[in-house]
Structure formats: C-alpha cells, structure tokens
Amino acid sequence: MNYIIFSLLLTISTASFSDVFQLREFYLLHKKFGDGSRNPLIDDNGLENRELDREVSLIWNMDIFNHAYFDNRILSYVDRFKDSGESDQFRLIGWDFQIGLRLTGWLWVEYDHFSKHQLDNEAPNKYPVEDAFGIRVYFYRKDYRPGFIGY
Secondary structure, eight states: OHHHHHHHHHHHHHSOHHHHEEEEEEEEEEEEOOTTOOOHHHHTSSOTTEEEEEEEEEEEEEEETTTEEEEEEEEEEEEEETTTOOEEEEEEEEEEEEEEEESSSSEEEEEEEEEEEESSSOOSSOOOEEEEEEEEEOSOOTTOOOBTTBO
C-alpha cells in the first residue's frame, strides 16, 4: 500500500495540473418541477403556502490520471407560493459528488456523498446526508476505457 501511495505522490509531483486533472464537462442545469412534485424540506418545513418550484445546479465532472474520476453537482432548490405559483426564494442547497477509481474498464469503486441543507428555516426533521461506498459493474459502455489494473 505504501508503494502505491508513494508512486501516486511521485507521479503528481512530476506532472502538470492538466496531466493530473482533465475536465470532462462543466454546465448549468435548470429544472422546472411540475405540479405534484414534492420535497419535504420545502413542503413540510413550517413555512405556510410553499411548494417545490425549480432546481438550479452547477455540474462539473473531471478525470484524475485517466483512471479516477471526481463528479460534482452543487444544487439549489427554489420554492413558490402554492396559491399564486409565484417563485419565492432559494430554500435548499446541496452537494452531490462521486469520487472513484476505475479498476478495470468494467469494474469501478467509488465513494458517494449527497446532502441537502435548508438556508433560512429550521426543519422539523434532520437534513438528509447520504454517504456510501459502492461498486459499478458495467455490462456495456459506449466510451469504454481501460482501468487502473487493466481491461
């Protein structure tokens, strides 16, 4: 294990930033939620006459040394008044990211974090936070690429 860590540190120290981090995509996402959409952090947060309106998120995904990845989404939710449908303000922010290693082209391991936080109101329930370790097993992938230890 020490050999792997030493090798990674040596590689990082001799590589340029663009050799280490390669931005795959970077974009803004806007979603307008339809009638019947619900989120308890907005609908049941103690504020009267509120419902889910839209999401505005910033997404950037990058590769690290071609064999690892760091995918990010900073999200925000806006509420609206139920009676008028008029947008009110940003109520929630959150962070959704996965950082992982492509062991082979078809087997990846990753750490996943997802959280949402209310901005200006006390929620009657706790803020959702989901942290997990997982694996991805690909049966088909159009942009197949070899992993850290081979195909």
